[in-house]
Amino acid sequence: MTATTDISGHYTSGDLLTRLEARLCEDGFDPARPTFEALAPYDHFHGRGLEATEDIANRLPISGTDHVLDVGSGLGGPARYMARRFGCRVSGVDLTAEFCDVARHLTALLGLEERISFEQCDALSMPYRDAAFDGAYSMNVTMNIADKRALYREIHRVLKPGAWLGLSEVVQGPGGEPDYPTPWARTASASFLATADETRANLAGSGFAIESLRDTTQASFAWAARARAVVEAGGKPPHRAVSLIHGALAEEIMANTGRALRERCTVPVEVVCRKVRQ
Numbered sequence: 663m664t665a666t667t668d669i670s671g672h673y674t675s676g677d678l679l680t681r682l683e684a685r686l687c688e689d690g691f692d693p694a695r696p697t698f699e700a701l702a703p704y705d706h707f708h709g710r711g712l713e714a715t716e717d718i719a720n721r722l723p724i725s726g727t728d729h730v731l732d733v734g735s736g737l738g739g740p741a742r743y744m745a746r747r748f749g750c751r752v753s754g755v756d757l758t759a760e761f762c763d764v765a766r767h768l769t770a771l772l773g774l775e776e777r778i779s780f781e782q783c784d785a786l787s788m789p790y791r792d793a794a795f796d797g798a799y800s801m802n803v804t805m806n807i808a809d810k811r812a813l814y815r816e817i818h819r820v821l822k823p824g825a826w827l828g829l830s831e832v833v834q835g836p837g838g839e840p841d842y843p844t845p846w847a848r849t850a851s852a853s854f855l856a857t858a859d860e861t862r863a864n865l866a867g868s869g870f871a872i873e874s875l876r877d878t879t880q881a882s883f884a885w886a887a888r889a890r891a892v893v894e895a896g897g898k899p900p901h902r903a904v905s906l907i908h909g910a911l912a913e914e915i916m917a918n919t920g921r922a923l924r925e926r927c928t929v930p931v932e933v934v935c936r937k938v939r940q
């Protein structure tokens with residue numbers, strides 16, 4: 663098995679759409695006519711869910727005329743959020759074929775297929791011409807990619823000069839290796855965490871100037887406390903992507919995620935940078 667099949671295998675169940683539709687029914691929504699709000703607990707597959715997507719969007723200079731790249735687009739929640747909020751076009755790429763299929767289906771149901779497309783491919787080799795995009799973002803993807811300079815150079819290639827790049831990442835903290843499984847890997851062999859300093863060096867070495875790098879750990883703790891309060895009051899957890907995608911493993915994954923954050927094994931960060939040279 664190659665590293666990439668190992669990674670897409672981690673995310674693939676074969677019946678994701680059926681399970682998502684069942685969840686929407688349980689939540690009281692018609693799966694044939696989902697709303698953005700109905701999908702939000704499931705289709706923003708990263709720490710803090712929709713809140714983190716809103717945060718990175720608030721920091722990026724996206725305009726309605728932009729063509730934006732989403733690297734590792736998952737089920738497409740962030741792409742639909744950007745297209746709906748800013749009126750921009752979004753092209754998403756993702757290694758996991760099932761995610762691309764579900765992302766296209768949901769995007770069509772929401773009437774956004776004219777502005778959003780999804781390609782199944784490895785982000786290290788994207789099917790786009792040089793300087794095709796006005797900006798790019800990527801949320802919780804680089805943990806699956808060993809050669810980060812190759813990734814950043816490929817993103818750099820497809821961006822216009824001066825274009826922006828926003829990253830919402832999990833980096834290696836001082837607390838040592840996290841326990842596995844995590845949301846992105848069953849075992850350490852599919853996980854490639856860089857430190858914040860390595861991330862800065864990799865981006866700078868790939869032709870990006872960093873405008874900001876923000877540790878969002880406190881925001882994660884505050885978000886988790888609010889989520890706990892909702893559950894204690896009898897509500898559903900606001901973020902249900904991990905349980906949708908990872909099923910029986912979800913409880914262990916969530917416990918490992920919380921411990922890794924508390925013990926500073928993993929640190930969520932938000933990075934905004936610009937393409938500065940060829």
Ligand SMILES: C[S@@+](CC[C@H](N)C(=O)[O-])C[C@H]1O[C@@H](n2cnc3c(N)ncnc32)[C@H](O)[C@@H]1O
Nearest residue numbers: 706707708734735736756757758784785801806
């Ligand atoms: C934790 S999910 C995040 C999905 C999405 N960015 C979101 O936030 O909702 C990580 C995603 O990265 C994708 N991925 C991992 N390695 C990749 C690669 N080399 N090229 C493209 N996508 C990749 C996975 O298939 C998965 O969809």
